[in-house]
Amino acid sequence: DRDTDKKRIEELLEENMVLEIAQKQSMNESAHLGWELEQLSKSTDLADSEKSFVFELNECASSRILKLEKDNQSLQNTIQELRDASLTSRESSLKFVELEKENQQLSKKIEKLQNQIEKEKQSNQDLETLSEELIKDKEQLQVVLETLKADKDRQIKDLKQENDHL
Numbered sequence: 001d002r003d004t005d006k007k008r009i010e011e012l013l014e015e016n017m018v019l020e021i022a023q024k025q026s027m028n029e030s031a032h033l034g035w036e037l038e039q040l041s042k043s044t045d046l047a048d049s050e051k052s053f054v055f056e057l058n059e060c061a062s063s064r065i066l067k068l069e070k071d072n073q074s075l076q077n078t079i080q081e082l083r084d085a086s087l088t089s090r091e092s093s094l095k096f097v098e099l100e101k102e103n104q105q106l107s108k109k110i111e112k113l114q115n116q117i118e119k120e121k122q123s124n125q126d127l128e129t130l131s132e133e134l135i136k137d138k139e140q141l142q143v144v145l146e147t148l149k150a151d152k153d154r155q156i157k158d159l160k161q162e163n164d165h166l
Helices: 002-042 048-165
Strands: none
16 A cells, blocks of 8 residues: 555656646746737737737636646645555554554463463362362271271170170
8 A cells, every 4th residue: 555655646746747847838838928918019000809819828828827736736635645644554554563562462461371271270170180089088998997996896895705704
């Protein structure tokens, strides 16, 4: 877009220079026609038709000058608009670059947070596994404890019987 804008600006500048040259030529023609008009008016022999012809030529040149001035102004306005658009485009590009950097930073933060979440999930799974193992160990220990109590009770009973027998 910038290259296109630059080319368009160059084209408009060239066109503007051509119009300025044409305007100068037109002004020279107008001045020359004015001089001829003066020469003709000095001459007393001229007929009214010749005077009106010169007057028409002069008016035609003047209207051409006005048209060229309008075209020149229009081209200058277009050039200014393109310059403004180019500045806006540059500002937008800078904002886009800033947003892209911010987006990259946020992406890195999100990635770090996702890694932390994965670590936490793994840690939770490890804790759950450990908890399950501890529960199994507790159940086994309770079975062993009950077995030992039963053995102790049986031994006490056996020892009481033996004591009674003695």
